[in-house]
Amino acid sequence: MAEKIGKHIAIYGKGGIGKSTTTSNISAALAEAGYRVIQIGCDPKSDSTNTLRGNNYLPTVLDSLREGNKIHLDDISVKGFGGVLCIESGGPVPGVGCAGRGINAAVNLLQELNLFEEFKPDYVLYDVLGDVVCGGFAVPIRDGITDRAYVVSSSDFMALYAANNLFKAINKYAPTGGAKLGGVIANSMKPGYHREIVEDFVEKTGTSIAGYVNRSIDVQQSELYGKTVIEAKPNSAQADIYRNLAKYIAENENLVVPNPLGSAELRDWARNWGDRIYDIESGVVGVAEAI
Amino acid sequence: MANIIKNPRNGCALHGALQTVQEIQGVVPVVHANASCGVINYLANSKTSGGNPRFSGYSTPGTAAQERHVIFGGASRLREQIKNTVKVVDGSLYIILNSCESAMVGDDVDAMTREIVEQGEPVVDTLIAGFNGSAYYGYEHVLADIFKSVYELKKNEGEKNPRLVNIFGIIPQKDPYWQGNLEEITRILNGVGLETNIFFGADGGTEDIENARNAALSITFGRWGELPAKVLNEKFEIPVIQRAALPINADDERALIEGIEEYITIDQETKEHFLEKEQKYELNYWSRVRDEIIENDLGRTVAIVGEEEHVIRLGKLVQEVFGAEVVAAVLTDALKKDEEHTLDNGEVLNSIAKNIYKTSDQKDINDIIRQSKAELVIGSSLEQHVADKHGIPLVEASYPVYHKTILNHSSIGVRGIVGVIAEYITAVKQADKEKEEKLQNKLKEFKGQNVWQEHSYKKSHNVKQVGLVSQGAVRESI
Numbered sequence: 001m002a003e004k005i006g007k008h009i010a011i012y013g014k015g016g017i018g019k020s021t022t023t024s025n026i027s028a029a030l031a032e033a034g035y036r037v038i039q040i041g042c043d044p045k046s047d048s049t050n051t052l053r054g055n056n057y058l059p060t061v062l063d064s065l066r067e068g069n070k071i072h073l074d075d076i077s078v079k080g081f082g083g084v085l086c087i088e089s090g091g092p093v094p095g096v097g098c099a100g101r102g103i104n105a106a107v108n109l110l111q112e113l114n115l116f117e118e119f120k121p122d123y124v125l126y127d128v129l130g131d132v133v134c135g136g137f138a139v140p141i142r143d144g145i146t147d148r149a150y151v152v153s154s155s156d157f158m159a160l161y162a163a164n165n166l167f168k169a170i171n172k173y174a175p176t177g178g179a180k181l182g183g184v185i186a187n188s189m190k191p192g193y194h195r196e197i198v199e200d201f202v203e204k205t206g207t208s209i210a211g212y213v214n215r216s217i218d219v220q221q222s223e224l225y226g227k228t229v230i231e232a233k234p235n236s237a238q239a240d241i242y243r244n245l246a247k248y249i250a251e252n253e254n255l256v257v258p259n260p261l262g263s264a265e266l267r268d269w270a271r272n273w274g275d276r277i278y279d280i281e282s283g284v285v286g287v288a289e290a291i
Numbered sequence: 292m293a294n295i296i297k298n299p300r301n302g303c304a305l306h307g308a309l310q311t312v313q314e315i316q317g318v319v320p321v322v323h324a325n326a327s328c329g330v331i332n333y334l335a336n337s338k339t340s341g342g343n344p345r346f347s348g349y350s351t352p353g354t355a356a357q358e359r360h361v362i363f364g365g366a367s368r369l370r371e372q373i374k375n376t377v378k379v380v381d382g383s384l385y386i387i388l389n390s391c392e393s394a395m396v397g398d399d400v401d402a403m404t405r406e407i408v409e410q411g412e413p414v415v416d417t418l419i420a421g422f423n424g425s426a427y428y429g430y431e432h433v434l435a436d437i438f439k440s441v442y443e444l445k446k447n448e449g450e451k452n453p454r455l456v457n458i459f460g461i462i463p464q465k466d467p468y469w470q471g472n473l474e475e476i477t478r479i480l481n482g483v484g485l486e487t488n489i490f491f492g493a494d495g496g497t498e499d500i501e502n503a504r505n506a507a508l509s510i511t512f513g514r515w516g517e518l519p520a521k522v523l524n525e526k527f528e529i530p531v532i533q534r535a536a537l538p539i540n541a542d543d544e545r546a547l548i549e550g551i552e553e554y555i556t557i558d559q560e561t562k563e564h565f566l567e568k569e570q571k572y573e574l575n576y577w578s579r580v581r582d583e584i585i586e587n588d589l590g591r592t593v594a595i596v597g598e599e600e601h602v603i604r605l606g607k608l609v610q611e612v613f614g615a616e617v618v619a620a621v622l623t624d625a626l627k628k629d630e631e632h633t634l635d636n637g638e639v640l641n642s643i644a645k646n647i648y649k650t651s652d653q654k655d656i657n658d659i660i661r662q663s664k665a666e667l668v669i670g671s672s673l674e675q676h677v678a679d680k681h682g683i684p685l686v687e688a689s690y691p692v693y694h695k696t697i698l699n700h701s702s703i704g705v706r707g708i709v710g711v712i713a714e715y716i717t718a719v720k721q722a723d724k725e726k727e728e729k730l731q732n733k734l735k736e737f738k739g740q741n742v743w744q745e746h747s748y749k750k751s752h753n754v755k756q757v758g759l760v761s762q763g764a765v766r767e768s769i
Contacts, residue, residue: 092362
């Protein structure tokens with residue numbers, strides 16, 4: 001394979017956990033810092049780059065593929081905030097076809113169209129549906145397409161469960177040239193024990209935290225405006241959080257192969273936390289003692 | 292760790308299903324699979340012995356699924372294909388064969404089928420993903436699927452026929468002699484006043500599918516066929532007889548008929564009269580070759596390669612007729628783990644062959660034949676190379692058979708088996724003749740060499756001795 005142009009980073013996370021918001025803000029922050037950035041949404045919902053391009057219509061790669069016409073890069077990409085090149089892989093309508101194969105086909109097509117040679121990006125961010133339910137969703141971390149992956153997770157068990165599944169995929173593919181893990185982006189952090197749950201999880205799996213993103217009204221408001229926080233509220237504390245996260249991701253070279261928890265182990269770990277949270281919420285013990 | 296299988300001969304489940312429905316007259320197959328899946332089957336089978344049915348190769352209707360059908364689903368493509376097929380191709384039953392693409396993506400084929408059935412077209416769908424198994428799996432499961440759903444379409448029940456027997460286990464195109472064998476089994480059962488539903492070939496058709504529910508009995512020969520017979524049993528309480536192999540002589544025919552008599556009353560006089568004629572026919576031909584057996588020393592060591600049913604049938608034949616010893620039997624259709632079938636032929640197989648192997652890997656098969664030191668091989672054309680290499684005759688009797696056209700020839704029953712006997716003897720005689728010719732050619736070369744040697748070594752006075760030694764050696768080999 002030819003030498004890769006730019007750093008290729010996959011960002012995974014359970015559906016609805018905020019990975020598109022996080023990825024778009026990271027892209028925006030990198031663009032603001034003067035880098036050339038591509039963001040590729042690898043999710044059939046095809047809404048990854050909405051806030052970068054003001055919710056404007058963008059045909060997906062697979063829509064173009066379905067029509068069977070010759071595809072040009074201009075047809076399937078649009079420049080958004082800060083010149084970020086936005087692309088959506090798209091997918092079939094829910095309940096039909098194979099979205100995993102769709103992502104695979106879309107990524108292949110982008111390579112065939114010489115996207116990276118043409119655009120010469122410094123960073124390419126792949127925003128991927130995070131449950132890694134089949135081989136298709138592991139495409140961005142396989143075959144040397146990206147060399148690093150991050151996972152966005154809250155402290156909810158199902159989000160961590162999805163993160164653990166991604167760890168399993170990385171664990172499987174890393175030895176044969178697949179991506180390694182850059183860290184966990186702890187999202188929707190609220191006061192209390194939430195940080196500790198994620199911190200305990202990363203410790204158990206031999207990984208690290210890439211950054212904490214607190215729950216904030218700025219994020220919600222910016223999304224409603226169809227913008228990233230970096231664009232809509234550039235002077236907010238939340239924008240700085242994303243800038244710091246982007247800086248960390250841009251510079252971080254501490255990549256690891258995680259040790260995912262086994263099914264029983266994960267269940268026991270969650271049950272243990274369930275007991276501790278109950279004690280905290282019911283006031284039996286304080287947060288410090290519970291932890 | 293993945294292994295390479297050399298020359299696998301069994302195809303995939305889709306291939307088995309396709310070649311099964313292709314051979315039912317009146318059926319129009321609609322293949323919903325990746326482009327070329329059906330064509331591959333055609334290319335493989337068009338080189339073999341049995342000719343081609345009406346819908347084969349490029350004339351088989353199919354969706355030729357592409358990547359976009361995998362990604363976005365192939366159901367609407369299938370709808371288009373069915374609608375076009377019923378418009379341009381006449382058939383009394385359209386059978387949709389859904390294969391790998393459809394199975395993996397989960398196309399809603401039922402909805403497509405319902406849609407077209409509501410318009411009054413006779414369509415059934417079957418899910419036979421190629422990766423489910425071999426062609427044998429495809430044969431059984433496609434028939435089972437058809438029987439599960441076809442009677443919803445064909446509401447006219449008809450009447451129970453107390454003399455009608457469904458025949459399973461003679462697999463179209465997989466048994467090189469399938470057409471003749473179906474005719475021979477029909478001849479035998481007709482001989483005692485029974486009727487047969489053979490489904491395939493010249494005398495089969497969709498009427499047999501419709502009438503299958505009215506049969507008094509189903510018979511399965513060998514392992515394959517148990518499933519469709521079971522479906523008919525569950526739906527219509529049609530009893531099932533399982534036979535390890537098809538009959539080769541009058542005794543086998545008697546045993547078969549007596550098994551049938553447990554369910555269907557057969558006129559004794561007709562039966563005895565028929566079997567007497569069969570016995571007479573058998574004795575006539577079997578005794579005609581007695582001199583051949585002795586003169587050509589036909590009681591050789593034999594290796595048999597083929598389906599389990601072939602091994603049992605042909606192994607028994609060579610033992611009984613020629614006094615041959617089956618030193619190795621290779622079952623090419625055996626499953627590593629078979630949980631779908633109840634038939635256990637272990638004991639029968641052990642009574643026939645000294646060593647039994649289960650493989651369809653040509654490399655293994657070649658090694659088995661070589662190590663068995665067999666003097667004759669009964670197998671497919673794929674064994675030609677190893678047989679030639681070791682200078683042993685080959686009787687081609689199992690799939691695939693190239694360079695030979697087999698239409699209504701049979702390899703079962705007292706009539707069909709005569710042909711196999713003749714082929715065995717012919718193969719041995721030809722091989723012996725070739726061996727003799729080869730030796731004579733060598734001898735000629737050798738003698739020529741002697742002339743040269745005589746000339747060259749005139750002064751050495753050794754010429755006479757060399758000639759004597761070589762002549763003696765040649766005579767001994769012959």
